[in-house]
Amino acid sequence: QQPVQSPQAVILREGEDAVINCSSSKALYSVHWYRQKHGEAPVFLMILLKGGEQKGHDKISASFNEKKQQSSLYLTASQLSYSGTYFCGTLNYGGSQGNLIFGKGTKLSVKP
Amino acid sequence: GAGVSQSPSNKVTEKGKDVELRCDPISGHTALYWYRQSLGQGLEFLIYFQGNSAPDKSGLPSDRFSAERTGGSVSTLTIQRTQQEDSAVYLCASSLMVWGRPGGYTFGSGTRLTVV
Numbered sequence: 767q768q769p770v771q772s773p774q775a776v777i778l779r780e781g782e783d784a785v786i787n788c789s790s791s792k793a794l795y796s797v798h799w800y801r802q803k804h805g806e807a808p809v810f811l812m813i814l815l816k817g818g819e820q821k822g823h824d825k826i827s828a829s830f831n832e833k834k835q836q837s838s839l840y841l842t843a844s845q846l847s848y849s850g851t852y853f854c855g856t857l858n859y860g861g862s863q864g865n866l867i868f869g870k871g872t873k874l875s876v877k878p
Numbered sequence: 879g880a881g882v883s884q885s886p887s888n889k890v891t892e893k894g895k896d897v898e899l900r901c902d903p904i905s906g907h908t909a910l911y912w913y914r915q916s917l918g919q920g921l922e923f924l925i926y927f928q929g930n931s932a933p934d935k936s937g938l939p940s941d942r943f944s945a946e947r948t949g950g951s952v953s954t955l956t957i958q959r960t961q962q963e964d965s966a967v968y969l970c971a972s973s974l975m976v977w978g979r980p981g982g983y984t985f986g987s988g989t990r991l992t993v994v
Contacts, residue, residue: 796979807969808921810982853921857979864928864980865911865937868921 767792769856771869778844778876786872788854789836797830797837798855798866801848808853811839841874849876880904882986884970890992891960899955899989903972909980910953911973912945915988916966924968927953928975960993967991 769790776784788797796815800808814830814837822828826848830837841848851873855866883902891897903910912924923937927947938944942960947953957964967990971983 798982800983807985807987808983810984813982855921855983864909864934864975865923865926866980866983867923868913870920 767856767858768867769854769869771852771854771872773872774870775873776875778874780846780876780878781843784841784844784874786839786841786852786854786874787836788838788856788869789834790856790858792835792858794830794832794835794837795857795859797828797857799828799837799839800853800855800868801850802853802871803850844874844876846876846878849874882970882972882984884968884986884989886989887987888990888992890994893962893993894959896956896958897960897991899957899968899970899991901953901955901970901972901986903951903953903970904984905951907972907974907984908950909973909975910947911971911983912953912955913969913971914966915969921969924955957991960991962993965991965993 769788772787798813799811802808825842828839851871853868853871855868885900908929910927913921915921925945926934942958945955967988969985969988971985973983974981
């Protein structure tokens with residue numbers, strides 16, 4: 767029940783927008799998003815708990831569509847500092863109530 | 879402490895030796911997790927501790943892997959008879975539990991294990 771992330775990689779110019787998708791084959795209770803810069807540990811961005819919920823963090827926001835069993839991360843007016851690998855982590859109904867299952871990641875490169 | 883602390887940061891060991899990796903979580907975080915990340919790969923779940931409950935060991939890849947958490951705080955991941963495929967970065971994370979579900983994870987900097 768590993769979530770599927772798409773795209774696997776994306777290259778942007780500064781100021782461009784990107785969308786990263788995370789979908790699950792099982793009903794989702796919650797979705798977490800993390801960013802990992804090269805050689806560093808993943809850093810928590812946000813958690814989404816309810817269907818249809820949207821949250822924002824600076825120019826990074828996310829939505830959670832419980833019905834479609836998917837979440838999307840939106841990066842607007844991207845900055846060089848946004849570069850890194852983005853992971854979604856999911857908790858499924860009926861599965862473990864504790865540990866997240868992470869997708870394989872989306873590598874985002876922002877060029878000047 | 880202020881963050882999740884892992885030691886050692888790097889470990890090179892010979893094939894067949896045992897290794898111990900240590901994790902000191904954020905004080906007050908009842909949940910503690912171990913994940914493994916191979917080069918360029920995602921995060922593979924290993925084991926999860928929550929309070930005084932029995933740990934969820936469903937992600938441990940073989941019986942050479944074991945972990946314990948003493949006093950609801952520090953955790954040690956032990957790998958016996960290490961193999962080259964065990965080479966990876968071992969990440970520990972901790973979190974609060976909110977309504978029985980994990981809040982955001984705080985990850986440690988990891989232990990880079992190299993088996994030669």
